[in-house]
Amino acid sequence: MIRVLFNKKGGVGKSSLTVNLAAIAAHQGYSTLIIDLDTQCNSTSYLNVSDKQPDSSIADLFEQSITFHLRRRPASEFCQQTQFANLSIIPGSPRLAELESELDSRHKIYKLREALESLKEDYQYIFIDTAPALNFYSMSALIAADRCLIPIDCDDFARQGLYSLQQKLAEIREDHNEKLEIEGIIANQFMSNANLPKQIIDELIKEGFPVLPEYLSQSVKMRESHQVKQPLISMAPKHKLTQSMVRLFKLLEQE
Numbered sequence: 001m002i003r004v005l006f007n008k009k010g011g012v013g014k015s016s017l018t019v020n021l022a023a024i025a026a027h028q029g030y031s032t033l034i035i036d037l038d039t040q041c042n043s044t045s046y047l048n049v050s051d052k053q054p055d056s057s058i059a060d061l062f063e064q065s066i067t068f069h070l071r072r073r074p075a076s077e078f079c080q081q082t083q084f085a086n087l088s089i090i091p092g093s094p095r096l097a098e099l100e101s102e103l104d105s106r107h108k109i110y111k112l113r114e115a116l117e118s119l120k121e122d123y124q125y126i127f128i129d130t131a132p133a134l135n136f137y138s139m140s141a142l143i144a145a146d147r148c149l150i151p152i153d154c155d156d157f158a159r160q161g162l163y164s165l166q167q168k169l170a171e172i173r174e175d176h177n178e179k180l181e182i183e184g185i186i187a188n189q190f191m192s193n194a195n196l197p198k199q200i201i202d203e204l205i206k207e208g209f210p211v212l213p214e215y216l217s218q219s220v221k222m223r224e225s226h227q228v229k230q231p232l233i234s235m236a237p238k239h240k241l242t243q244s245m246v247r248l249f250k251l252l253e254q255e
């Protein structure tokens, strides 16, 4: 099952959720892969993997499609085992930015789908982290994925962005990927003691958005976890936010 975490709004938790949901899947024994499609490489560095290793990032995988190679390397050669059991990553790279216009002009939008198709046998869960933009790479991810998860930070701008996002996803479904489904909106950095976040979420539910019924609270543990480069399930398995993430994963697992 291939899931993409996407929202054009920045800082809503795409990378944090990609890494933590994937780490929980891996912890539960599923072979799991993360694809880091963001030039910021936040998922890659969160897992303490370098984005500077030559020839082994997602940029190299894409680059193969626009340069001549005697032997095209299979996608599996780009997957690196992390220090966590069952968890691999195709690391991000700042070089993605340099390649983007050429990949786009040479119509390589289906290359990621092809690559992931060949990895589906090896990985039970694939999570794709994207940049806060609908660029060539996030389009590629939405074309490759079975499901899309949309984290929001429960403020009003986040809600406004959802309408255009919903429209764009419908268009991608129609033109490129009929199986693409909005699996759920994830309410992240939810503050249960404030009125506005609750009001925003309630309105979204009323309007029919599939808000997942597990809201993730705001906690400094998340920043600490980034700092020590360990997902929550490994750093603080009993913490309230970790437990909430585990329940969220369970909701996805059951579908």
Ligand SMILES: Nc1ncnc2c1ncn2[C@@H]1O[C@H](COP(=O)(O)OP(=O)(O)OP(=O)(O)O)[C@@H](O)[C@H]1O
Pocket: 009, 010, 011, 012, 013, 014, 015, 016, 017, 038, 040, 042, 130, 131, 132, 188, 189, 190, 216, 217, 218, 219, 220, 222, 223, 226
């Ligand atoms: N539940 C949470 N509680 C506290 N802080 C959080 C939570 N979720 C995310 N954060 C913090 O918010 C910031 C943004 O998170 P993250 O980088 O995951 O978002 P993003 O959507 O990937 O951002 P970008 O659009 O830049 O890629 C980070 O500093 C992260 O530590």
Ligand SMILES: [Mg+2]
Pocket: 014, 015, 016, 038, 040, 042, 129, 130, 131
């Ligand atoms: Mg990010």
